[in-house]
Amino acid sequence: MPKESCIVDHFQQVERLNEQEIELLIALEKDLQDFPADAILSNDGQESGQLFTLQSGWAYAGRHLSDGRRQVLDIFLPGQIMGLRDIGFLRTRTDLIALTEVRACPFPAAYLDDVFERSSRIARIFFKMAVRDHALLTERIVNIARQCAAQRVAHFLLEMKVRLRAPEAEFDLPLKQSIMADALGISAVHMSRTLTQLREEHLVQIDNHRVTILNLPDLIGRAEFDPAYLESFQKND
Amino acid sequence: MPKESCIVDHFQQVERLNEQEIELLIALEKDLQDFPADAILSNDGQESGQLFTLQSGWAYAGRHLSDGRRQVLDIFLPGQIMGLRDIGFLRTRTDLIALTEVRACPFPAAYLDDVFERSSRIARIFFKMAVRDHALLTERIVNIARQCAAQRVAHFLLEMKVRLRAPEAEFDLPLKQSIMADALGISAVHMSRTLTQLREEHLVQIDNHRVTILNLPDLIGRAEFDPAYLESFQKND
């Protein structure tokens, strides 16, 4: 039995699980595979039906546009299930790419149906997590549609801090600026300028993929960030 | 027994239901209420836990920003469940507002837990529909983050055509330009200009909230719209 399972941890953040439920989830991680940074786990246009649990490392889901630009749709952290977006389609519509060295476990989407049948609580938690993702996407839409670049970046950094459950003002962020830019819908050039601007305002410091938040209240104000939006998403058992 | 239920129809689009499952869903619609256009069904900041099924009419979920601007997050059509985004939060974070005369039925979010326990298939369908919404949101993010105004509008019109299952080139769209603008993250003024532009390109015609698509292939090309993204989301039983 694995000493610890990221995915179980991740689910426990929503609701406490019993032994049987933990078994069901651990079974999702029985075929761990290692990938180097930049590895393509799954390809746009591939036959659908394959999911991954992410055990360690970072990955992203992206879409490539016809003009060569790219939109980053999700940045995955350990414990998340990757590929859900594309089940229901015959072919995938996104790339799944490792950002760092990654340990992940592929499993067939159909297995989820089994899991749901065996445990309605897990089904409920999956649904809840889907709703939670929906809330995250919603914030991202507001952010992208209505905020200027500096606010988008500030918001992104704060979202990362919350998702990483980083209690300190410092955390690692192994992302190139171009990735963040593509996630926020701005150009890589402007991303650089914007980071410089936030640095000059003494709000954050970013060196070598390590983020230090220098002035949390002001950064929150700048981003119009409502920290309640993830923190209140807690267990209710 | 009601002769027809929008919500059952809506779910049947994902998977065929048996009698017991239909019963469970119809129970969600037992307390129908009528609202006039512009009625506020639910308010930002309100205590969470209330959902609505939408039986007839259109409604939207919106967020008001501190500077008075507004972001439209969802446009709901009959059969959809409204308010899911905010379950999991103690207080709602969006307004729910009627766009037309609306018939809707409020019910407690906790009732879903019952439903899931009684039918794992319904739980699965709820999950699938959440994933489907996720896919829609994803397209919307790509659209808003990476496309110019004309493409956003073209994409929006095509999405509406698909969601309305309008086989013809004509359909009603009871939305003010300002609502569409707020959904697409552009100003109302620019929305007007952009519609004029699409009209001048002989791609669409919009009179009195009735849309006529004059040149579907070109409009699809203009929007970089992938029609597969909803059409392939079909039953799999």
Next chain:
DNA sequence: CGCCATCTTGAGGTCTATCAATTTCAGTGG
């Protein structure tokens, strides 16, 4: 030491927001 990817900085151009003035149109009442 040199190479390559990444990041930074500059300059000019495009898209969209904003402000403000009109026009259109449905609804209302005389």
Next chain:
DNA sequence: CCACTGAAATTGATAGACCTCAAGATGGCG
């Protein structure tokens, strides 16, 4: 039937944010 009214849509002009192209700086790594 027509004038009045207010919301919605259109149009013009200006300003600002961001993109693109291009050149240069930085920094890890063989």
